[in-house]
Amino acid sequence: MIGVALLGCGTVGSGVIKLLQKNSEIIDKRIGESIVIKKVLERDTEKCQLLEIKDELITQDIQEILDDQDIAIVVELIGGIEPAFSYIMAALARGKHVVTANKDLIAIKGKDIFDRAKEKGVDFYFEASVAGGIPIVYPMKQSLAANQIQEVIGILNGTTNYILSKMSQEGRDFNEVLAEAQQLGYAESDPSADVDGLDAARKIAILSSIAFNSRVTLDDVYVEGIRSITAADIQYAKELGYVIKLLAIAKENSQQKIEVRVHPAFLPKTHPMAGVNDVFNAVFLHGDAVGEIMHYGRGAGQMPTASAVFGDIIEIARNILHHSNARIGCSCYENKAIMDIKELEGEYYIRMIVEDRPGVLAGIAAVFGNNNVSIATVLQKTSKQGWAELILITHRVREIHLRDSLTVLKGLSIVGEIKNVIRLEGTDREVD
Amino acid sequence: MIGVALLGCGTVGSGVIKLLQKNSEIIDKRIGESIVIKKVLERDTEKCQLLEIKDELITQDIQEILDDQDIAIVVELIGGIEPAFSYIMAALARGKHVVTANKDLIAIKGKDIFDRAKEKGVDFYFEASVAGGIPIVYPMKQSLAANQIQEVIGILNGTTNYILSKMSQEGRDFNEVLAEAQQLGYAESDPSADVDGLDAARKIAILSSIAFNSRVTLDDVYVEGIRSITAADIQYAKELGYVIKLLAIAKENSQQKIEVRVHPAFLPKTHPMAGVNDVFNAVFLHGDAVGEIMHYGRGAGQMPTASAVFGDIIEIARNILHHSNARIGCSCYENKAIMDIKELEGEYYIRMIVEDRPGVLAGIAAVFGNNNVSIATVLQKTSKQGWAELILITHRVREIHLRDSLTVLKGLSIVGEIKNVIRLEGTDREVD
Incomplete structure (x- = not known):
């Protein structure tokens, strides 16, 4: 039995619980051991009870989780910087492995967390923090690891991709489509993190750190959002053979300088990412051996994100069973300059x-x-x-x-x- | 030092050597240990000499490789059934880990090989056997492992995709485009394995075995090739809003019966795979949690294939360093029926x-x-x-x-x- 604690029983936390309830048989067979949720940290106990989580598993006290010897993996799904950061650091200190979907935290506090995990010889995994359900973090660290990655280009924000897709399909203006997206729940009432590019910037900071083996933080990313894009720009783009997408772009040049930026861009209609529409995300990359690769899927949502979180849990469980945690650590051993x-x-x-x-x-x-x-x-x-x-x-x-x-x-x-x-x-x- | 032996110094073998020569620094840093080619099995010594492989590393005797205690990983790139199968079985028997790109062998002899690897507690990896450089085998076993995969659809043969793309773009007929593809080296002089669907069938047999946890062999796959597709069919498809692709399709129905087939198909123009053209491949799958995922890239070619082979070598090297080989085995624990x-x-x-x-x-x-x-x-x-x-x-x-x-x-x-x-x-x- 591999014991797991969830910090937070919100959208993604509930998804992880539902996924285990539905697929535990197949998951356990694939690992050769059973995954069991031992504790859920959540103030709003009703949320957990709706998922048939037994009362005795619900706690408001992180200490109970830290002290529980049966809990090997802590899954942080609270979001934001604090208390998520303190909880993660405390869990690592106690030799527990950590999974998170928290891109804000990694883009800002990544170094501290990776260093601590390495020191303790435990796993810190974060597939769900970038591009939701799409497998990209782990494939970059493993399947593609023989490549020098030359560029990573992502459509990493579902809200803005939805807005730009609708503007393009229906010839409508930004404000009108934003208002509709807010009504449909695709955009927040304060849409800034999405439409001003900050969310995508956090994600490309994470991907470029992996791609170029050098720490890239949020501050390194040049950011422009999509508020200035009009129906006219989209129309002219079409006439000229392009689509407009909010792209997150990271490249390394021949002087080992990293350019990393998020902005709307004209993309040729024939580009594999030109057809990535609505709330879908994609990560396109170019490696010196593999050439062009694109991974496409849902970049957000309860169950796609839960799928990525659980992929990490499974990987860590296999490491635990084979006493091989910290097999793959942070590879930011370089210190490359950022291009202005x-x-x-x-x-x-x-x-x-x-x-x-x-x-x-x-x-x-x-x-x-x-x-x-x-x-x-x-x-x-x-x-x-x-x-x-x-x-x-x-x-x-x-x-x-x-x-x-x-x-x-x-x-x-x-x-x-x-x-x-x-x-x-x-x-x-x-x-x- | 992790010692590797290559069986075969042909196109892919040369690619693996070139990749290590170019990227050994980055590869060694990512693993934390150096990968060294200790032996190359090749009769045509000139092939290896062109790659500056020292004479003393070249051998015509498999026994030298099997007996070499410094060789931990054997990379089989001979192709075909024999002697590849015997060599792999002998390497496993000696406790060596094996990487292969040999889809023919896995689709036919997979069970014997997996069983032997399990028995010996060693790794047998085969990412390059399906869809060339595209990471798909390992992501299915790890990142997506919490999902019940409901369907896998692939464009898995570059030659036929090139032919159909050209027929579509230029309104030309099959025989004419095939002849051109043969001249350009995109199609073999005997094109049957490609155009009659057998190559794609082997690959979908491998993918469906992983997806559904049940062994699917080449004989289980219903196969039709693309010889019957005419310019007229492609023209009507366009008029009706479709493209014609050679698809490899595997689905599991609610009675746990597997349908697995390769044939030309009408695919809606709006489908993410409709834009996969020329020699590119893609694997599209639907998981119950993740929803739709598509991985796109080069399905063949020297360096993309070498990228996939080396991804496996890296994974095995990490397993060796952490004494965790056989972390992920074959998951064909079910015995599901095949649908007629x-x-x-x-x-x-x-x-x-x-x-x-x-x-x-x-x-x-x-x-x-x-x-x-x-x-x-x-x-x-x-x-x-x-x-x-x-x-x-x-x-x-x-x-x-x-x-x-x-x-x-x-x-x-x-x-x-x-x-x-x-x-x-x-x-x-x-x-x-």
């Missing part, structure tokens, strides 16, 4: 309102040219009262040069407004 | 040539109706010399009823020819 966003090189979509008269395009092109920004595509749209909408896509240029160009353009009387600037991604795939 | 294809229920596309005159459609519809086959869609195409092309899609019906209908129809004078019958798949996804 201004050093970025890429292609850009620019939408601006300009005066509709001869010579204007030449004037704008001259500003870009003087700043080493080369233009690949120009689309001019019908004018209104003497103003036209100008859509440009650049060749590969340095972001600093683009920004310099835009600063000059803003000062010109022929430029009414720079409406939006969106980076392109995934345009340089080598596919045979 | 005639028991299948599904939707079908039928293309036939019929007389172009009043009453014909009614006559055909009556035959289907009398056999409990209900028609969902009818498309009639311009006639030629009194004959019309009739395209039908059925509702969900029993295959036996469909076959009975077709037998009757073939005997009618109003039916010129039944050109093709293709099953539909993926039409019943539950997506929110």
Whole structure:
């Protein structure tokens, strides 16, 4: 018998309990031993009782769990930094293995936790913290471990992917679709963590730490959300052969510098991630041996997240049975520099309102040219009262040069407004 | 130091050597120990010399490898049944762990090998045998192990996917595209194992054994290849909102019966696998907790396959270092029945040539109706010399009823020819 304690009987905690109730026979057979929930830490005892958890298993006292010799694995599903962090550190100190779905905590306190787990020779697993049910953390540490990972690109936030999908499918504007998503429960009443990109940023910090063997924290991630995306941008993207997605991007360049960023991006319609719609997530990566890999599935939700949590429990249980805990530790043995966003090189979509008269395009092109920004595509749209909408896509240029160009353009009387600037991604795939 | 012997220095063997030469630093750091190739079994010594393998490491005698105490892991990359099978069994008997990419062998001799590995308490890993570089075998055994897998659907053969993709993109016929694929090296001079579905059948036998915890062998798989697919079928599929893919399908029904089959299928354009084109592979599965998951990548090729082989080597190396080999064994503890294809229920596309005159459609519809086959869609195409092309899609019906209908129809004078019958798949996804 492998004893498990759950900290929290909320959505994911209930999912873990339900999953064990439903599939315990198959799980036990696959491991060769039974997994038993010995304690549940939860103030709201009714939540647990609804799941037919016996009263004597419910506790409000973490000490009871820490002191219980029969509990080998502590599953933290409280969320947030405290008391989750203290509880995890206390469990590790007592030689218990820990599973968590808490991306906020790992992206901020990861180092302390990994160090403590290593010191104690116990397991700390966190598959569910990134991309919900999709197996990605463990496959990166094992199946793909012979690769130098060159880039990881994720659609890691279901709420924003739902919003952008609806905007694209129905030609509607951001605020309208956000309000609907909130009504349907797909977006929080305070949607900031999702729509401003913070949630995706935490997840890409975790994935890039694994990919590049170097600790990447939330502060390292350049973040832009999707509030500025309009129905017009999506329409132009379509015309030009792209979709707009909120991408979390991490790459290592030849100088071992890491670029890590979250922002909306134009993605070619032919890219494997272009078809990842609604609340689905995906992680696309490029390894020097394996080439392109994409894992796709549900990035959130009670049972998909419970599936990932339980995968970790199963792995730890096997380690316990074979006395092989701490088989795979944190691999952040490098200390690579983070690239500033201004050093970025890429292609850009620019939408601006300009005066509709001869010579204007030449004037704008001259500003870009003087700043080493080369233009690949120009689309001019019908004018209104003497103003036209100008859509440009650049060749590969340095972001600093683009920004310099835009600063000059803003000062010109022929430029009414720079409406939006969106980076392109995934345009340089080598596919045979 | 973990000593490895390679049996075979061909395409994949060379890839494994190159990968270690390139990434040994990162691999050794991730494991915490160095991986060293101690011996290579290869008659054609020049192959190995090209890779700068020292002469003293090359041998033609398996006994040298079996007797070498420093060799812990034997990587079998010879292919075929013999001598690969004997070599693997001998290596296991000597307590060595084995990695293979040999799907033919597992699909036929799997049981003997698994039993022997278990008996000896050693590891037998085979990630590269299915879907090349895509991590799927290990994720199914670990990350997804809390799930009851309800279905696995794969695009598991790159050659046929390339041919169907080209036929679809360019409106060309099978034979023409096959000839081109042969010239480009994407298809063998004898293409039968690919185009007749046998290669995909071996792989789905392996995946379904893992998914359903019950041994499925090649003989259990119903197989149809893609030779009968014409440009016309692909064109009609497009008109109706589908693509045609060679799918490998395994499902378990509520009576714990396994259906396992490989055949061309109509797949809705909106299905995540519909965009898997050219030589890429994908495995799509549905678990009761995780919902839909798809893993996408390169299903063949030197370096993707070497990536998968090396992922296994790394996992075994960690097991060796933590004295935890045989952590995960074969999970075929069930003995589930295989469903006959005639028991299948599904939707079908039928293309036939019929007389172009009043009453014909009614006559055909009556035959289907009398056999409990209900028609969902009818498309009639311009006639030629009194004959019309009739395209039908059925509702969900029993295959036996469909076959009975077709037998009757073939005997009618109003039916010129039944050109093709293709099953539909993926039409019943539950997506929110």
